Amino acid sequence: MTNEVVLLDFWPSPFGMRVRIALAEKGVKYEYKEEDLSNKSPLLLQLNPVHKKIPVLVHNGKPVCESLIAVQYIDEVWNQKYPLLPSDPYQKTQARFWADYVDNKFWDCLRKVFTSKGEEQEAAKKEFIDCLKLLEEQLGDKPYFGGDNLGFVDVALVPLYSLVKAFETFGNLNIGGDHQCPKLIAWAKRCLQRESVSKSMPDQYKFYELICESRRKRGFDR
Numbered sequence: 001m002t003n004e005v006v007l008l009d010f011w012p013s014p015f016g017m018r019v020r021i022a023l024a025e026k027g028v029k030y031e032y033k034e035e036d037l038s039n040k041s042p043l044l045l046q047l048n049p050v051h052k053k054i055p056v057l058v059h060n061g062k063p064v065c066e067s068l069i070a071v072q073y074i075d076e077v078w079n080q081k082y083p084l085l086p087s088d089p090y091q092k093t094q095a096r097f098w099a100d101y102v103d104n105k106f107w108d109c110l111r112k113v114f115t116s117k118g119e120e121q122e123a124a125k126k127e128f129i130d131c132l133k134l135l136e137e138q139l140g141d142k143p144y145f146g147g148d149n150l151g152f153v154d155v156a157l158v159p160l161y162s163l164v165k166a167f168e169t170f171g172n173l174n175i176g177g178d179h180q181c182p183k184l185i186a187w188a189k190r191c192l193q194r195e196s197v198s199k200s201m202p203d204q205y206k207f208y209e210l211i212c213e214s215r216r217k218r219g220f221d222r
Helices: 014-026 042-047 067-077 089-115 118-139 152-170 182-192 204-218
Strands: 005-009 031-034 056-059 062-065
Touching: 005 014, 005 042, 014 067, 014 152, 042 056, 056 067, 062 067, 067 089, 067 152, 089 118, 089 152, 118 182, 152 182, 152 204
Parallel strands: 005 031
Antiparallel strands: 005 056, 056 062
16 A cells, blocks of 8 residues: 655644654654645645645545644554554543644634734733643643653644744743743753654744744734
């Protein structure tokens, strides 16, 4: 059976980073196709006609859309190496719950911090920090959300670390400070010691420059 794997992605996408990390953890070789989101390719529009978004994982010609779905697919197909989801049904549902929380609550709070000013931004910052603290409670004293090994929730959340420089600059947030979320920063640095993570995520300053340019275009920085 052929095993052709292609990833349509955009290098700073935190959602694309998830898929890259999962593929790297499984040791899956794939062809990377960089997308220009201002001029989406016919291939992207063909493979993801509903949302027209990256990332799209293509396995033997069949597209898998949405990053968390793609990560689960990778875990199930290449199941002979390094499971990302636990085998226990209850633990599996908990991992999916917290990954869903990251997608539906966490990133929404993050967008508000980046796109607001004044009192609205202050309220967004508080909500965002509360989200981080809740996640830190779930991490507890474990090395990873998955326990002793990198798991599904880790893969869902760790791309956040690429945004830390931008957080601190535009949101006036000291996420790793004594009164914020030092355990989460320690966790992120632990994740980055894994080659699968470090090679799948861009440098914070490269991401920061991209955010600066985006904010200038939107009129936030004049």
